[in-house]
Amino acid sequence: MSLPDDTRYLKGGPVAKRIMAEVARDAAKATAEGFPPKLVSITVGDVEAVGVYVRNQRAKAEQAGIGFEERNFPADLTAAELEAAIHGMNADPRVTGIIIQRPVPRHIPIKAIQAAVHPLKDVEGMHPASIGNIVYNELDLAPCTAAASVELLKETGLDLKGLEVVVVGHSEIVGKPIAFLLMSEGATVTVCHHMTRSVAAHARRADALFVAVGKPRLIKADMVKPGAAVIDIGINTETGPDGKERIVGDVDTDSVKEVASWITPVPGGVGPITVSILLRNTMVALARQRALYQATYGTAE
Amino acid sequence: MSLPDDTRYLKGGPVAKRIMAEVARDAAKATAEGFPPKLVSITVGDVEAVGVYVRNQRAKAEQAGIGFEERNFPADLTAAELEAAIHGMNADPRVTGIIIQRPVPRHIPIKAIQAAVHPLKDVEGMHPASIGNIVYNELDLAPCTAAASVELLKETGLDLKGLEVVVVGHSEIVGKPIAFLLMSEGATVTVCHHMTRSVAAHARRADALFVAVGKPRLIKADMVKPGAAVIDIGINTETGPDGKERIVGDVDTDSVKEVASWITPVPGGVGPITVSILLRNTMVALARQRALYQATYGTAE
Numbered sequence: 001m002s003l004p005d006d007t008r009y010l011k012g013g014p015v016a017k018r019i020m021a022e023v024a025r026d027a028a029k030a031t032a033e034g035f036p037p038k039l040v041s042i043t044v045g046d047v048e049a050v051g052v053y054v055r056n057q058r059a060k061a062e063q064a065g066i067g068f069e070e071r072n073f074p075a076d077l078t079a080a081e082l083e084a085a086i087h088g089m090n091a092d093p094r095v096t097g098i099i100i101q102r103p104v105p106r107h108i109p110i111k112a113i114q115a116a117v118h119p120l121k122d123v124e125g126m127h128p129a130s131i132g133n134i135v136y137n138e139l140d141l142a143p144c145t146a147a148a149s150v151e152l153l154k155e156t157g158l159d160l161k162g163l164e165v166v167v168v169g170h171s172e173i174v175g176k177p178i179a180f181l182l183m184s185e186g187a188t189v190t191v192c193h194h195m196t197r198s199v200a201a202h203a204r205r206a207d208a209l210f211v212a213v214g215k216p217r218l219i220k221a222d223m224v225k226p227g228a229a230v231i232d233i234g235i236n237t238e239t240g241p242d243g244k245e246r247i248v249g250d251v252d253t254d255s256v257k258e259v260a261s262w263i264t265p266v267p268g269g270v271g272p273i274t275v276s277i278l279l280r281n282t283m284v285a286l287a288r289q290r291a292l293y294q295a296t297y298g299t300a301e
Numbered sequence: 302m303s304l305p306d307d308t309r310y311l312k313g314g315p316v317a318k319r320i321m322a323e324v325a326r327d328a329a330k331a332t333a334e335g336f337p338p339k340l341v342s343i344t345v346g347d348v349e350a351v352g353v354y355v356r357n358q359r360a361k362a363e364q365a366g367i368g369f370e371e372r373n374f375p376a377d378l379t380a381a382e383l384e385a386a387i388h389g390m391n392a393d394p395r396v397t398g399i400i401i402q403r404p405v406p407r408h409i410p411i412k413a414i415q416a417a418v419h420p421l422k423d424v425e426g427m428h429p430a431s432i433g434n435i436v437y438n439e440l441d442l443a444p445c446t447a448a449a450s451v452e453l454l455k456e457t458g459l460d461l462k463g464l465e466v467v468v469v470g471h472s473e474i475v476g477k478p479i480a481f482l483l484m485s486e487g488a489t490v491t492v493c494h495h496m497t498r499s500v501a502a503h504a505r506r507a508d509a510l511f512v513a514v515g516k517p518r519l520i521k522a523d524m525v526k527p528g529a530a531v532i533d534i535g536i537n538t539e540t541g542p543d544g545k546e547r548i549v550g551d552v553d554t555d556s557v558k559e560v561a562s563w564i565t566p567v568p569g570g571v572g573p574i575t576v577s578i579l580l581r582n583t584m585v586a587l588a589r590q591r592a593l594y595q596a597t598y599g600t601a602e
Contacts, residue, residue, distance in 0.1 A: 111437070119430075128433030135432045136412070136473050162496045170484050172437050183471050183492055188503070190491040191484055195463045202489070
């Protein structure tokens with residue numbers, strides 16, 4: 001695959017590497033100061049499906065100097081028992097952040113469980129209060145995929161103030177948070193979705209186009225403004241001409257790269273950044289916990 | 302002022318009346334069941350400036366059968382003392398909702414104080430968790446002005462699914478919540494603000510235009526799509542040709558009404574609805590508190 005001279009791939013690897021270095025520096029400092037960061041990963045029942053994700057999180061966390069503890073609960077655990085376990089972790093000063101690995105068994109109400117994680121330990125950025133804080137322009141702890149996508153846009157060097165941004169997909173943890181993050185940075189943001197009359201009409205006027213709908217190759221070249229930045233958050237599996245399964249995004253990369261000035265590859269774009277954002281969130285959570293500790297137990301002014 | 306035959310004023314009065322009737326019915330039922338709703342209004346220091354608002358809230362609350370208690374604290378109260386008082390109200394089962402009247406003295410950090418109100422008693426809908434819940438499509442408890450504005454749009458009978466909505470103004474408690482509320486209803490929403498390159502270009506393609514920026518007559522007829530619904534949330538004071546002060550909105554009503562199919566008068570549009578939304582939020586809060594009470598102390602299934 002080659003790109004015209006004026007088009008650049010927005011690759012996640014270098015961004016992830018830069019964030020990882022910052023996290024490792026912060027984690028070493030916090031540990032030396034007596035506050036070693038630690039993540040607890042919660043799985044319920046059979047964890048085969050999420051095994052590869054959890055192993056990757058563990059490897060990256062340990063690489064950055066962040067502790068990583070796996071807690072697997074039996075599949076017949078009740079929601080009340082899981083909530084009680086989470087409350088214990090909320091109160092445990094050794095636990096910096098809590099990750100609820102999905103999926104969980106059907107009898108566990110995932111939203112209620114996520115809301116049981118104390119906002120100060122919500123490293124996934126998915127608690128309603130975390131989402132609300134973004135709306136209130138407190139941008140440093142956001143849902144990982146949304147934050148990773150915004151990091152890639154920033155890599156272009158485009159001035160976000162007044163930038164015309166179109167987000168295709170209005171999910172609570174990707175599309176909408178991308179919209180608020182960029183509104184807070186000064187962009188003019190439109191959110192499209194399956195009920196939008198003409199996604200193409202909006203997409204074509206976007207300086208930056210984010211796509212997160214889970215539809216392979218939904219966005220074609222004629223839906224993209226020449227010179228735009230295209231951030232593809234979709235992860236879809238399709239069978240290639242060689243009969244093998246492969247991962248493709250929501251954007252028809254081959255045609256769109258002839259039009260766009262920047263485009264994320266899939267895989268290799270947003271994906272590699274998300275775990276580094278999870279770890280950065282962990283350090284943000286630790287800093288907030290330390291500030292509360294200081295305010296509660298520190299010397300009075 | 303007269304309107305062309307096909308243009309209608311979206312007046313707040315009848316909407317407020319309908320909501321008040323619903324609230325009164327719910328409040329009477331809850332009281333009969335042993336859960337009388339009660340609001341506590343907090344003022345700090347000199348309350349002259351907010352006196353008229355508080356008196357109006359009290360009158361409307363009592364009219365709907367909701368208790369209303371005014372708590373005035375001295376101007377030299379510390380933030381910690383105010384937080385402690387709020388924590389007491391959070392724990393008091395007789396208090397359904399807490400209103401922090403603004404302004405508060407400068408040494409009181411208003412955001413921290415608002416966040417100290419338990420989300421279950423946040424009838425103003427301004428706690429980060431309340432804002433986050435809207436993002437998560439739980440729409441029944443929203444900031445009062447935002448919810449009032451959306452009520453007026455619904456009065457048009459327009460189908461919100463796929464409706465092209467433009468919100469001018471990206472404040473945390475008006476512009477942004479309007480955007481999420483309407484995204485959740487299926488609209489395609491764009492949020493513009495002072496950094497937007499051309500507000501006019503966006504405004505002109507809007508089926509529904511919300512304006513909340515505090516600039517008198519910002520929106521002229523040439524910025525409005527023929528047949529649009531225009532919701533004017535601005536409240537500005539200007540001196541009229543007779544030398545008297547008068548209230549005008551952010552929309553140049555006289556010219557825009559020649560183009561729009563619906564337009565809110567200012568005053569008399571969004572304003573009259575906000576207190577009824579506050580009272581409706583009180584009943585939503587009470588229902589959530591009762592559900593928690595039931596889940597905690599009720600008979601097990």
